Amino acid sequence: MKIAILSGKGGTGKTTLSVNLFSFLKKATLIDTDVEEPNSHLFLKGYDLLEEGVYKKHPVVDDEACDYCGACGNFCNFNAIIPAKKKVLVFQDLCHDCGGCKLVCESGAISYKDKEVGKLYHSTIAKNKKFIYGNLNVGEVSGVRIIESLKEISKNEEILLIDSPPGTSCSTVAAIEGVDYCIICAEPTPFGLSDMRMVVELLRAQKQNFGVVVNKSNLGNDDIYQYLDEENIELLEKIKFDREFASILAEGKILINHSEYFRNKMKNIVKKVMGDNCDQ
Amino acid sequence: MKIAISATEQNENSRVSDRFARAEYFIIYDHDSLTFKSIENPAKKEGSGAGGKAVKVLGDLGVDIVLVPELGPKALDALNAFEIKSYQYPREKTVREVIYMYFEKKLPELLVSTSKGRH
Incomplete structure (x- = not known):
């Protein structure tokens, strides 16, 4: 099963959700496709590190x-x-x-030449737990090529989590292509709701199955819940904002190892999204 | 000799544009026939590479000189390739005023780009 975690607005908790869901599962592969600003690797310390270039062609004219x-x-x-x-x-x-x-x-008169646009970083986090992230070189315009490489490498993984880029641009579309389910990580603020609507529109146009996790649920207002209700969108889970969580995350730690509350939230999400599909 | 100026409206009395390649219009002044012509800028809504495209359009029209507010590096490369010279005008002037300023040699020639390009 392939699951993308996306958000619309940046900073809602995609990476927090991704790395914690990944850590919760016994067997899974995580790819960080937010190649313009990857950050899942800050939380995941692995071994067997491997680096490879991603190339793009450009024309050379005689x-x-x-x-x-x-x-x-x-x-x-x-x-x-x-x-x-x-x-x-x-x-x-x-x-x-x-x-x-x-x-x-x-x-x-035209031939093509390769140019490196970014890199892929492979690592093993634990037995049956692979993690790969991409990083776009500074100055490059599009990370789609790198995202496609990440998707290609991981296409046969049984359980794949995809930490997606924010927004609804080409990068996001590339990240969610071919997945079985999308988890929208939203926050209950006007900005969060506005950007989430665009994601919902995108996912509906792509005929994707999706549900919403409202993060920092004790902040902002209730408009998001009304919207989910009106649009008949599944609310997978509500996760509160807690200063303690922020401080654990700031140390680069995995929240489920430090908060029973958070671990239970991940458990519920996995149950709702994957059903009996996974071995925890 | 043809001079192109980035403009906000379609005549020589309009205010000059604050952007070069994403200006609404180009006013083209033909110094041989002393006439003005305006064209809508086909590059203004390009997703990327507006600078190169705008220069190509002007180059194909036989423009020799452009008067601009600023220039990105790609636009400058393209101007050099089309052998078009560029001069920088101050903001808030009209097209007519900057043309006078050009002939009075009051506009500095741009030999390096002034901005990084804004996409």
């Missing part, structure tokens, strides 16, 4: 062979390749590696 017809520039949706007077400009960071410019080039 100015001698080019006849400056302009087809590549007209084709590119991202303005990554712009034919000028005597040379063709390539903006590597704008390129989405679709391969289109080479297809439309009739003079055969």
Whole structure:
């Protein structure tokens, strides 16, 4: 079973939920797909560390062979390749590696070159517990390639948790693609609710099954509960805000090892989402 | 000689734009025929690479000089490739005023980019 944890708004508790659900399960793999700002690794100390590069191609133009017809520039949706007077400009960071410019080039002037866009970090946390996270290189525009690599590597995992990026952009869509269930980690503030609505819209458009965990449930207001009720969305669990939790998290510790309350919350969520699917 | 100016409206009396490649319009002044033409900026809503696209549009129109508020590094690369020179105008002026300033040599030429690009 593949489960994505996402939020819309940042800072609602995706990573807290992800690493604690992961720690609660006896057998699971966790991937952190928030490659622009990965942070699950701050909580998970593993061994057998392995690092690998993720590469993206970008066009290289042979100015001698080019006849400056302009087809590549007209084709590119991202303005990554712009034919000028005597040379063709390539903006590597704008390129989405679709391969289109080479297809439309009739003079055969375009070839491709690899560029590292980020890295994957593999580790083993315990027996039957694998953790992989991706990190996008500074200056790169899109982390989708890295997220796709993470998804590809983990596609055969029996129990997979996906710590997803915030928002509803391409990165989030890539992270949740092909999962069996999505857990929205929301907070009961106007901002939290507003961003969650966008996630709900996204998940409905993608025909995903999902439920909501309201984190910091003793803060904010009750609008979120009314919304869940009106929209007929399952409320999986409510988790209170507690300064003690914040301080445990700030030390990089796993909450379920320090709070029976939190451990029970994870247990309920796992039960509701996975049913008999898992061995705890 | 053609000069393009980033503008907020479609005529030479409009205020100049605070952005180059995401300006609403470009006013193109043709110094040979002494005429003005305006075009809607097709690059203004691009998801990425507005600078390069705007320069390509102006280059294809045969523009020799652009008057701009600021320039990102990609726009500057593209201007160099199209052999278009750029000069920086102060804000809050009109298109007509900055053209006069250009001919009075009151506008500094931009040889390095002034901003990092804003996407």
